[in-house]
Amino acid sequence: MTPQTPCFNPLNPAVIVASSNAGLRRQILQSLTSSRVAAAEALGGADALGKLETSECQLLLLDRRLPDLDAEELLQIIHRRFPGIDVLLLDDAGNPLLPSEWRSASACQLFETINRWQAPAARPLARSAPATEPLPGMVGQAPSMASVYRMARLIAPRSTPVLITGATGTGKEVVATAIHQLSPRAAKPFVVINCAAIPEALLESELFGYVRGAFTGAVQSRLGRIHAAHGGTLFLDEVGELPLGMQSKLLRFLEQGEVQRLGSADVFRMDVRVIAATNADLADLSHKKQFREDLFYRLSVFPIELPPLAQRRDDIAALARYFLRKFQLGGEQPVMTEPSLRVLERHSWPGNVRELQHVLERASILAEGGAILPEHLGLPHGQAPAASARNFSA
DSSP: OOOOOOOOOTTSOSEEEEOSOHHHHHHHHHHHHTTTOOEEEESSHHHHHHHHHTSOOOEEEEESSOSSSOHHHHHHHHHHHOTTOEEEEEOTTSOBSSOGGGGGOOHHHHHHHHHHHTSGGGOOGGGSOOOOSOOTTOOOOOHHHHHHHHHHHHHTTSOOOEEEEOSTTSOHHHHHHHHHHTSTTTTSOEEEEETTTSOHHHHHHHHHEEOTTSSTTOOSOEEOHHHHTTTSEEEEETGGGOOHHHHHHHHHHHHHOEEEOBTOOOEEEOOOEEEEEESSOHHHHHHTTSSOHHHHHHHTTEEEEOOOGGGOGGGHHHHHHHHHHHTOBTTBOOEEEHHHHHHHHHSOOTTHHHHHHHHHHHHHHHHTTSEEOHHHHTSOOOOOOOOOEEOOOO
């Protein structure tokens, strides 16, 4: 829409400025009110929503960094509840994402600038589709992955526990790593513990640590993985394999944020974000009393389910291109033939993306840097007609 200069009515603002930066709010409000544009300020996201409910606001100037709500989530709420409102974001430095001349412009000039900013090349973010570009370290644009990308980006800025589910080889650890990298904890440790790979007798000491003499062989004190992840993220892979005895201790940590090392009475307060992953049905395990129901609900506050590769066949070519670049040897990148690509696209992929990676690694070795043929893949392929090679270079 084309904004029009509204009538001045202080009790019914046409523009709301939402930011925790008092100086920025004051600067914008002075510019607008001096031009007889009714404007109001909001100290955060919840305050802005309340003012939108009770006014006929046409424009919301929104700080990217809010003290209470995530800006992207707030944009989605506004898009659903107030579809007629334009939203302009303020950048991380607190400056509007507009040409610089607006700061001294009149209201009419401001709205003209807004109109220019609303050109197709840069529409308001509140009306754009959610960000669904691949996460760091991930490849593919299949529709089944769009929800994964969006959910991961929405939850990344928070400390809410995340439960990533999906079959073996779908990339659960890659998603967990991406959430950590996109979070404010990115500069802090990302600590991984495979609950299925550590014997039950050692798991407690690995998670919580111990002091010297706590048990036979404990010749020196050691911090656990939770302690090592302080300020960062703890990734619990294969959490469905966690013994029942350890489940109660993990639940206590999740609820209280405290760690007590084996053999010590000292309690440490830890700031750790927990992301868990499993290929098991935890709801079914909890129904069978094989997994604590209260722990299941605590871990699955924000579930993300990864689709199998068979449901994202459109991504196979892009994934093949990515893996072949990784396997490039001596400057020569393997070349995929069309028949080989069709074999990949027809395969059922019970091992998912991990299986695809291993198949292509083997094929690139057999091809010796040349064309990858169907027989190099080691997969059922039947009779395939000859075809020209497809170059998968970036």
